[in-house]
Amino acid sequence: MVGVAFLVSLVCYSIHFAFGIFFKPIMFEFGWNRAMLSGAFSAAWIVTGFAGIAMGGLNDRFGPRIIISVCGALIGIGYILMSQVQEAWQLYLFYGIIAGSGLSVSLPLMSTIARWFTRQRTLMTGILVAGTGVGALIGPPIADSLISAFGWRTSYIILGIVVLVIVIPVSQLLRRDPSQIKQINLPNKTTQQELDSETTGFSLKKAANTVQFWLTFFMLFCSGYLLYAAQIHLAPHITDLGFSATTAAAILAVMGGTSIVGRIALGMAGDKIGNKSIFAIGLGITFFTFIWLLFSRDEWWLFLFAAIFGIAYGGCISQQSPLIANLFGLKSHGLVMGVNGFGFTIGSALGPLLTGYMFDISGNYQLAFIICIIVSILGFILTMMLRPTECYSVKVIQH
Secondary structure (H helix, E strand, O other): OEEEEEHHHHHHHHOOHHHHHHHHHHHHHHOOOOOHHHHHHHHHHHHHHHHHHHHHHHHHOHHHHHHHHHHHHHHHHHHHHHHHOOOOOHHHHHHHHHHHHHHHHHHHHHHHHHOOOOOOOHHHHHHHHHHHHHHHHHHHHHHHHHHHHHHHHHHHHHHHHHHHHHHHHHHOOOOOOOOHHHOOOOOOHHHHHHHHHHHOOOHHHHHHHHHHHHHHHHHHHHHHHHHHHHHHHHHHHHHOOOOOOOHHHHHHHHHHHHHHHHHHHHHHHHHOHHHHHHHHHHHHHHEEEEEEHHOOOHHHHHHHHHHHHHHHHHHHHHHHHHHHHHHHHOOOOHHHHHOHHHHHHHHHHHHHHHHHHHHHOOOOOOOHHHHHHHHHHHHHHHOOOOOOOOOOOOOOOOO
16 A cells, blocks of 8 residues: 555656746746746645545545546646646646646545554655655656756656556555455554544544644645745756756755655654654754755755755655644544645645745845745744644544
Protein backbone atom coordinates (compact mmCIF):
# COMPACT_ATOMS: atom_id res chain seq x y z
CA MET A 1 0.00 0.00 0.00
CA VAL A 2 2.76 2.44 0.91
CA GLY A 3 4.76 1.62 -2.22
CA VAL A 4 1.82 2.15 -4.56
CA ALA A 5 0.80 5.37 -2.80
CA PHE A 6 4.43 6.56 -3.02
CA LEU A 7 4.49 5.98 -6.79
CA VAL A 8 1.15 7.71 -7.40
CA SER A 9 2.24 10.68 -5.31
CA LEU A 10 5.57 10.91 -7.16
CA VAL A 11 4.01 10.91 -10.62
CA CYS A 12 1.18 13.32 -9.83
CA TYR A 13 3.26 15.91 -8.05
CA SER A 14 6.49 15.85 -10.09
CA ILE A 15 4.81 18.02 -12.75
CA HIS A 16 2.97 20.10 -10.18
CA PHE A 17 6.24 21.08 -8.50
CA ALA A 18 7.71 21.98 -11.90
CA PHE A 19 5.20 24.82 -12.37
CA GLY A 20 7.91 27.35 -11.51
CA ILE A 21 9.95 26.09 -14.49
CA PHE A 22 7.00 26.62 -16.85
CA PHE A 23 6.41 30.05 -15.28
CA LYS A 24 8.60 32.30 -17.43
CA PRO A 25 8.15 30.50 -20.78
CA ILE A 26 4.38 30.92 -20.46
CA MET A 27 4.68 34.46 -19.09
CA PHE A 28 6.95 35.61 -21.92
CA GLU A 29 4.79 34.05 -24.66
CA PHE A 30 1.62 35.82 -23.55
CA GLY A 31 2.99 38.88 -21.75
CA TRP A 32 1.05 38.08 -18.57
CA ASN A 33 2.22 39.46 -15.22
CA ARG A 34 3.26 37.28 -12.30
CA ALA A 35 0.09 37.77 -10.31
CA MET A 36 -2.06 36.54 -13.19
CA LEU A 37 0.07 33.46 -13.77
CA SER A 38 0.39 32.74 -10.05
CA GLY A 39 -3.38 33.07 -9.86
CA ALA A 40 -3.83 29.93 -11.95
CA PHE A 41 -1.72 27.99 -9.47
CA SER A 42 -3.66 29.52 -6.60
CA ALA A 43 -6.96 28.64 -8.29
CA ALA A 44 -5.74 25.07 -8.59
CA TRP A 45 -5.20 24.92 -4.84
CA ILE A 46 -8.62 26.36 -4.04
CA VAL A 47 -10.21 23.76 -6.30
CA THR A 48 -7.97 21.08 -4.77
CA GLY A 49 -9.26 22.01 -1.34
CA PHE A 50 -12.93 21.77 -2.28
CA ALA A 51 -12.34 18.58 -4.24
CA GLY A 52 -10.34 17.17 -1.32
CA ILE A 53 -13.36 17.46 0.98
CA ALA A 54 -15.42 15.42 -1.48
CA MET A 55 -12.62 12.94 -2.23
CA GLY A 56 -11.92 12.42 1.47
CA GLY A 57 -15.56 11.65 2.21
CA LEU A 58 -15.86 9.36 -0.82
CA ASN A 59 -12.66 7.56 0.16
CA ASP A 60 -14.12 6.89 3.62
CA ARG A 61 -17.04 5.20 1.91
CA PHE A 62 -15.77 3.61 -1.30
CA GLY A 63 -12.02 3.24 -0.89
CA PRO A 64 -9.14 4.62 -2.93
CA ARG A 65 -9.14 2.65 -6.20
CA ILE A 66 -11.85 4.54 -8.06
CA ILE A 67 -11.05 7.84 -6.33
CA ILE A 68 -7.34 7.75 -7.24
CA SER A 69 -8.18 6.68 -10.81
CA VAL A 70 -10.47 9.68 -11.25
CA CYS A 71 -7.83 12.01 -9.79
CA GLY A 72 -5.15 10.63 -12.12
CA ALA A 73 -7.42 11.06 -15.14
CA LEU A 74 -8.17 14.68 -14.23
CA ILE A 75 -4.49 15.55 -13.76
CA GLY A 76 -3.42 13.87 -17.00
CA ILE A 77 -6.21 15.44 -19.06
CA GLY A 78 -5.62 18.85 -17.49
CA TYR A 79 -1.93 18.80 -18.36
CA ILE A 80 -2.59 17.65 -21.93
CA LEU A 81 -5.10 20.47 -22.37
CA MET A 82 -2.49 22.95 -21.10
CA SER A 83 -0.75 22.50 -24.45
CA GLN A 84 -3.71 24.24 -26.10
CA VAL A 85 -3.80 27.39 -23.94
CA GLN A 86 -4.33 30.61 -25.88
CA GLU A 87 -6.25 32.75 -23.40
CA ALA A 88 -5.97 33.34 -19.65
CA TRP A 89 -9.37 31.75 -18.95
CA GLN A 90 -8.13 28.52 -20.54
CA LEU A 91 -5.13 28.49 -18.21
CA TYR A 92 -7.44 28.81 -15.24
CA LEU A 93 -9.81 26.13 -16.57
CA PHE A 94 -7.24 23.53 -17.63
CA TYR A 95 -4.75 23.96 -14.81
CA GLY A 96 -6.81 25.62 -12.10
CA ILE A 97 -10.01 23.58 -12.31
CA ILE A 98 -9.35 20.30 -14.15
CA ALA A 99 -5.81 19.50 -12.96
CA GLY A 100 -6.55 21.19 -9.64
CA SER A 101 -9.43 18.79 -8.98
CA GLY A 102 -7.14 15.84 -9.60
CA LEU A 103 -4.45 17.16 -7.28
CA SER A 104 -6.72 16.32 -4.35
CA VAL A 105 -5.19 12.84 -4.81
CA SER A 106 -2.93 13.34 -1.80
CA LEU A 107 -5.80 13.39 0.69
CA PRO A 108 -7.30 9.96 -0.06
CA LEU A 109 -3.76 8.53 -0.24
CA MET A 110 -2.86 9.85 3.23
CA SER A 111 -6.20 8.81 4.69
CA THR A 112 -5.74 5.31 3.31
CA ILE A 113 -2.28 4.95 4.85
CA ALA A 114 -3.60 6.25 8.18
CA ARG A 115 -6.13 3.41 8.17
CA TRP A 116 -3.45 0.80 7.49
CA PHE A 117 -1.18 1.68 10.41
CA THR A 118 -1.74 2.24 14.11
CA ARG A 119 1.96 2.22 14.99
CA GLN A 120 4.64 4.07 13.04
CA ARG A 121 1.82 5.88 11.27
CA THR A 122 3.82 9.07 10.90
CA LEU A 123 6.81 7.20 9.47
CA MET A 124 4.60 5.45 6.91
CA THR A 125 2.94 8.76 6.03
CA GLY A 126 6.42 10.25 5.73
CA ILE A 127 7.40 7.55 3.23
CA LEU A 128 4.19 8.20 1.27
CA VAL A 129 4.70 11.95 1.08
CA ALA A 130 8.37 11.38 0.27
CA GLY A 131 6.91 10.53 -3.14
CA THR A 132 6.04 14.18 -3.57
CA GLY A 133 9.58 14.99 -2.47
CA VAL A 134 11.05 12.72 -5.12
CA GLY A 135 8.66 14.35 -7.58
CA ALA A 136 9.92 17.77 -6.52
CA LEU A 137 13.49 16.47 -6.95
CA ILE A 138 13.11 15.09 -10.47
CA GLY A 139 10.21 17.20 -11.80
CA PRO A 140 11.96 20.56 -12.33
CA PRO A 141 15.05 19.15 -14.15
CA ILE A 142 12.89 16.90 -16.33
CA ALA A 143 10.57 19.80 -17.17
CA ASP A 144 13.54 22.05 -17.93
CA SER A 145 15.01 19.42 -20.28
CA LEU A 146 11.69 18.82 -22.03
CA ILE A 147 11.01 22.53 -22.46
CA SER A 148 14.50 23.05 -23.90
CA ALA A 149 13.99 20.18 -26.35
CA PHE A 150 10.30 20.44 -27.30
CA GLY A 151 8.88 23.68 -25.92
CA TRP A 152 6.46 24.06 -23.02
CA ARG A 153 3.34 22.97 -24.93
CA THR A 154 4.65 19.59 -26.08
CA SER A 155 6.21 19.08 -22.66
CA TYR A 156 2.77 19.29 -21.03
CA ILE A 157 1.41 16.69 -23.49
CA ILE A 158 4.23 14.27 -22.67
CA LEU A 159 3.86 14.71 -18.93
CA GLY A 160 0.06 14.39 -19.06
CA ILE A 161 0.32 11.08 -20.93
CA VAL A 162 2.81 9.80 -18.34
CA VAL A 163 0.29 10.51 -15.55
CA LEU A 164 -2.52 8.66 -17.36
CA VAL A 165 -0.39 5.62 -18.24
CA ILE A 166 1.00 5.12 -14.73
CA VAL A 167 -1.54 6.35 -12.18
CA ILE A 168 -4.75 4.71 -13.37
CA PRO A 169 -3.37 1.12 -13.62
CA VAL A 170 -1.37 1.11 -10.37
CA SER A 171 -4.21 2.65 -8.35
CA GLN A 172 -6.12 -0.62 -8.83
CA LEU A 173 -3.74 -2.22 -6.31
CA LEU A 174 -4.91 0.02 -3.46
CA ARG A 175 -7.35 -1.00 -0.71
CA ARG A 176 -9.04 1.24 1.83
CA ASP A 177 -8.01 -0.75 4.93
CA PRO A 178 -6.77 -4.21 5.98
CA SER A 179 -10.30 -5.61 6.33
CA GLN A 180 -10.69 -5.54 2.54
CA ILE A 181 -8.09 -8.28 2.22
CA LYS A 182 -8.97 -9.97 5.53
CA GLN A 183 -5.72 -8.94 7.14
CA ILE A 184 -4.88 -7.01 10.30
CA ASN A 185 -2.11 -4.51 9.80
CA LEU A 186 -0.10 -5.48 12.90
CA PRO A 187 -0.31 -9.14 14.02
CA ASN A 188 -0.59 -8.83 17.79
CA LYS A 189 -3.36 -9.07 20.33
CA THR A 190 -3.66 -5.32 20.97
CA THR A 191 -3.95 -4.24 17.35
CA GLN A 192 -7.67 -4.93 16.91
CA GLN A 193 -8.43 -3.12 20.14
CA GLU A 194 -6.50 -0.11 18.90
CA LEU A 195 -8.30 -0.19 15.55
CA ASP A 196 -11.71 -0.50 17.20
CA SER A 197 -10.87 2.37 19.53
CA GLU A 198 -9.75 4.63 16.73
CA THR A 199 -12.78 3.96 14.53
CA THR A 200 -14.94 5.42 17.30
CA GLY A 201 -13.37 8.83 16.72
CA PHE A 202 -14.96 12.18 16.02
CA SER A 203 -17.51 13.00 13.36
CA LEU A 204 -16.83 16.12 11.31
CA LYS A 205 -19.39 18.08 13.32
CA LYS A 206 -17.88 17.07 16.65
CA ALA A 207 -14.34 17.75 15.47
CA ALA A 208 -15.27 21.20 14.13
CA ASN A 209 -16.64 22.13 17.56
CA THR A 210 -13.20 21.78 19.16
CA VAL A 211 -10.52 24.44 19.55
CA GLN A 212 -7.98 21.92 18.25
CA PHE A 213 -9.70 21.73 14.88
CA TRP A 214 -9.33 25.46 14.26
CA LEU A 215 -5.80 25.65 15.63
CA THR A 216 -4.73 22.95 13.18
CA PHE A 217 -6.72 24.66 10.42
CA PHE A 218 -4.71 27.87 10.77
CA MET A 219 -1.44 26.02 11.43
CA LEU A 220 -1.91 24.32 8.08
CA PHE A 221 -2.80 27.65 6.48
CA CYS A 222 0.58 29.02 7.54
CA SER A 223 2.37 25.90 6.34
CA GLY A 224 0.71 26.01 2.91
CA TYR A 225 1.35 29.74 2.50
CA LEU A 226 5.07 29.35 3.20
CA LEU A 227 5.59 26.23 1.12
CA TYR A 228 4.02 27.45 -2.10
CA ALA A 229 5.17 31.05 -1.86
CA ALA A 230 8.66 29.55 -2.02
CA GLN A 231 7.88 26.72 -4.40
CA ILE A 232 6.39 28.91 -7.13
CA HIS A 233 8.44 32.07 -6.81
CA LEU A 234 11.88 30.76 -5.94
CA ALA A 235 12.75 29.94 -9.57
CA PRO A 236 11.68 33.39 -10.90
CA HIS A 237 13.54 35.02 -7.98
CA ILE A 238 16.70 33.08 -8.82
CA THR A 239 16.59 34.05 -12.50
CA ASP A 240 15.87 37.67 -11.49
CA LEU A 241 19.18 37.58 -9.62
CA GLY A 242 20.91 36.73 -12.89
CA PHE A 243 21.23 32.95 -12.63
CA SER A 244 20.15 30.58 -15.41
CA ALA A 245 16.91 28.60 -15.57
CA THR A 246 19.01 25.43 -15.26
CA THR A 247 20.44 26.69 -11.97
CA ALA A 248 16.93 27.53 -10.76
CA ALA A 249 15.76 24.02 -11.65
CA ALA A 250 18.74 22.53 -9.79
CA ILE A 251 17.96 24.58 -6.68
CA LEU A 252 14.31 23.50 -6.77
CA ALA A 253 15.49 19.91 -7.17
CA VAL A 254 17.65 20.27 -4.05
CA MET A 255 14.61 21.54 -2.16
CA GLY A 256 12.64 18.51 -3.29
CA GLY A 257 15.49 16.14 -2.49
CA THR A 258 16.05 17.35 1.05
CA SER A 259 12.31 17.34 1.66
CA ILE A 260 12.53 13.55 1.30
CA VAL A 261 14.92 13.50 4.25
CA GLY A 262 12.53 15.69 6.22
CA ARG A 263 9.48 13.60 5.37
CA ILE A 264 11.07 10.29 6.40
CA ALA A 265 13.48 11.28 9.19
CA LEU A 266 11.10 13.73 10.84
CA GLY A 267 8.24 11.33 10.16
CA MET A 268 10.10 8.74 12.22
CA ALA A 269 10.78 11.35 14.88
CA GLY A 270 7.09 12.29 14.95
CA ASP A 271 6.21 8.77 16.13
CA LYS A 272 8.64 9.20 19.03
CA ILE A 273 8.30 12.81 20.20
CA GLY A 274 4.89 13.74 18.79
CA ASN A 275 3.51 15.37 15.68
CA LYS A 276 3.04 18.74 17.37
CA SER A 277 6.72 18.94 18.30
CA ILE A 278 7.91 18.20 14.78
CA PHE A 279 5.47 20.71 13.28
CA ALA A 280 6.77 23.38 15.64
CA ILE A 281 10.38 22.54 14.79
CA GLY A 282 9.61 22.73 11.06
CA LEU A 283 7.97 26.15 11.33
CA GLY A 284 10.79 27.42 13.54
CA ILE A 285 13.36 26.39 10.94
CA THR A 286 11.26 28.00 8.21
CA PHE A 287 11.40 31.31 10.07
CA PHE A 288 15.20 31.35 9.92
CA THR A 289 15.38 30.17 6.30
CA PHE A 290 13.25 33.07 5.04
CA ILE A 291 15.49 35.52 6.88
CA TRP A 292 18.39 33.83 5.08
CA LEU A 293 16.61 34.07 1.73
CA LEU A 294 15.90 37.76 2.27
CA PHE A 295 19.65 38.47 2.11
CA SER A 296 20.78 35.67 -0.24
CA ARG A 297 22.56 36.86 -3.36
CA ASP A 298 25.17 34.15 -3.97
CA GLU A 299 24.40 30.82 -5.61
CA TRP A 300 25.54 28.70 -2.68
CA TRP A 301 23.34 30.76 -0.32
CA LEU A 302 20.33 29.86 -2.45
CA PHE A 303 21.27 26.18 -2.52
CA LEU A 304 21.62 26.23 1.27
CA PHE A 305 18.21 27.89 1.66
CA ALA A 306 16.64 25.22 -0.55
CA ALA A 307 18.31 22.39 1.36
CA ILE A 308 17.24 23.54 4.83
CA PHE A 309 13.79 24.75 3.79
CA GLY A 310 13.16 21.38 2.11
CA ILE A 311 13.88 19.48 5.32
CA ALA A 312 11.59 21.80 7.31
CA TYR A 313 8.57 21.68 5.02
CA GLY A 314 9.00 17.95 4.41
CA GLY A 315 8.81 17.34 8.13
CA CYS A 316 5.64 19.44 8.47
CA ILE A 317 3.87 17.69 5.61
CA SER A 318 4.50 14.23 7.06
CA GLN A 319 2.76 15.22 10.32
CA GLN A 320 -0.59 16.39 8.90
CA SER A 321 -2.49 13.14 8.44
CA PRO A 322 -1.20 11.41 11.62
CA LEU A 323 -1.86 14.55 13.67
CA ILE A 324 -5.50 14.61 12.56
CA ALA A 325 -5.83 10.85 13.12
CA ASN A 326 -4.41 11.19 16.64
CA LEU A 327 -6.62 14.16 17.46
CA PHE A 328 -9.90 13.02 15.95
CA GLY A 329 -9.61 9.29 15.18
CA LEU A 330 -10.35 7.40 11.98
CA LYS A 331 -14.13 7.25 11.95
CA SER A 332 -14.36 10.15 9.48
CA HIS A 333 -10.66 10.71 8.94
CA GLY A 334 -10.82 11.50 5.22
CA LEU A 335 -13.69 13.97 5.60
CA VAL A 336 -12.24 15.66 8.70
CA MET A 337 -8.82 15.95 7.06
CA GLY A 338 -10.43 17.29 3.88
CA VAL A 339 -12.21 20.10 5.71
CA ASN A 340 -9.42 20.77 8.19
CA GLY A 341 -6.81 20.60 5.45
CA PHE A 342 -8.69 23.29 3.54
CA GLY A 343 -6.67 25.67 5.69
CA PHE A 344 -3.55 24.36 3.94
CA THR A 345 -5.33 24.82 0.63
CA ILE A 346 -6.20 28.46 1.32
CA GLY A 347 -2.64 29.16 2.39
CA SER A 348 -1.27 27.36 -0.67
CA ALA A 349 -3.48 29.53 -2.88
CA LEU A 350 -2.82 32.86 -1.19
CA GLY A 351 0.93 32.38 -0.78
CA PRO A 352 1.85 32.37 -4.50
CA LEU A 353 -0.85 34.90 -5.43
CA LEU A 354 0.08 37.52 -2.82
CA THR A 355 3.79 36.95 -3.40
CA GLY A 356 3.33 37.57 -7.12
CA TYR A 357 1.16 40.62 -6.45
CA MET A 358 3.73 42.11 -4.05
CA PHE A 359 6.41 41.64 -6.70
CA ASP A 360 4.26 43.34 -9.33
CA ILE A 361 3.72 46.43 -7.16
CA SER A 362 7.25 46.70 -5.75
CA GLY A 363 9.47 45.18 -8.43
CA ASN A 364 11.16 42.74 -5.99
CA TYR A 365 10.41 40.00 -3.46
CA GLN A 366 11.68 41.76 -0.32
CA LEU A 367 8.26 42.62 1.14
CA ALA A 368 6.89 39.21 0.17
CA PHE A 369 9.68 37.43 2.07
CA ILE A 370 9.12 39.62 5.14
CA ILE A 371 5.45 38.56 5.09
CA CYS A 372 6.62 34.94 4.99
CA ILE A 373 8.74 35.53 8.08
CA ILE A 374 5.69 36.91 9.91
CA VAL A 375 3.52 33.97 8.80
CA SER A 376 6.11 31.48 10.07
CA ILE A 377 6.05 33.15 13.52
CA LEU A 378 2.24 33.00 13.59
CA GLY A 379 2.26 29.32 12.62
CA PHE A 380 4.78 28.50 15.36
CA ILE A 381 2.65 30.24 18.01
CA LEU A 382 -0.52 28.40 16.90
CA THR A 383 1.32 25.08 17.01
CA MET A 384 2.53 25.64 20.55
CA MET A 385 -1.06 26.39 21.64
CA LEU A 386 -2.30 22.96 20.48
CA ARG A 387 -3.41 20.51 23.20
CA PRO A 388 -4.88 16.98 23.09
CA THR A 389 -8.61 16.56 22.50
CA GLU A 390 -10.88 15.48 25.32
CA CYS A 391 -13.24 12.48 25.43
CA TYR A 392 -11.16 10.32 23.12
CA SER A 393 -9.85 6.96 24.27
CA VAL A 394 -6.69 6.70 22.19
CA LYS A 395 -3.58 8.52 23.38
CA VAL A 396 -3.21 11.65 21.26
CA ILE A 397 -0.51 14.29 20.95
CA GLN A 398 2.70 13.45 22.80
CA HIS A 399 4.70 16.20 24.50
